[in-house]
Amino acid sequence: MSSDSNEQTGCAGCSRREFLSSSVLGAVGAMLVASCGDGVFGGSSLTGPTTTVNTTVLLSDYPALATVGGVARINAVATPIVVVRTAASTYLALSLICPHAGTTVNLTGNQFVCPNHRATFNSTGTWTGGQRTSNLQSLTVALNATASTLTITGTTSVGGGGDDDG
Ligand code: FES
Numbered sequence: 001m002s003s004d005s006n007e008q009t010g011c012a013g014c015s016r017r018e019f020l021s022s023s024v025l026g027a028v029g030a031m032l033v034a035s036c037g038d039g040v041f042g043g044s045s046l047t048g049p050t051t052t053v054n055t056t057v058l059l060s061d062y063p064a065l066a067t068v069g070g071v072a073r074i075n076a077v078a079t080p081i082v083v084v085r086t087a088a089s090t091y092l093a094l095s096l097i098c099p100h101a102g103t104t105v106n107l108t109g110n111q112f113v114c115p116n117h118r119a120t121f122n123s124t125g126t127w128t129g130g131q132r133t134s135n136l137q138s139l140t141v142a143l144n145a146t147a148s149t150l151t152i153t154g155t156t157s158v159g160g161g162g163d164d165d166g
Contacts, residue, residue: 053077053079055151074093080104082107092125092138093140097137101117
């Protein structure tokens with residue numbers, strides 16, 4: 001019997017070498033999925049698409065921003081963004097795209113929590129626990145007090161923000 005025989009591979013029409021190659025690839029794929037558990041391969045090797053944000057919103061459309069500490073989800077852009085009022089005339093804009101693997105994080109109490117691998121961030125976007133990753137991305141916010149508007153500009157990207165080692 002030759003080494004390339006397909007007699008004992010169980011793969012009609014393919015050689016032993018082809019069968020073994022596909023088996024090894026299948027096993028590696030299964031190991032990768034099993035190691036993550038949810039099929040998400042997050043971490044430092046991910047670099048997803050970037051989105052440029054450039055939008056101006058009326059403060060009156062976001063009543064939550066009337067008080068210091070208020071947080072509002074900005075719905076004027078498709079990219080998930082929040083604005084936090086940090087002082088009387090200062091605001092912080094954060095991307096809600098988790099820097100670990102791109103899941104949209106949720107506002108829970110006064111912190112942000114990623115529902116995917118449980119990374120947590122404080123109200124200014126600093127990573128505080130759970131899955132190790134970097135801070136939420138911030139964008140530039142310019143207040144026009146006369147017009148009572150905020151102009152939010154910057155770039156958001158998906159992934160590439162952290163370790164998978166926990
Ligand atoms: S996507 Fe993994 S912690 Fe958010």
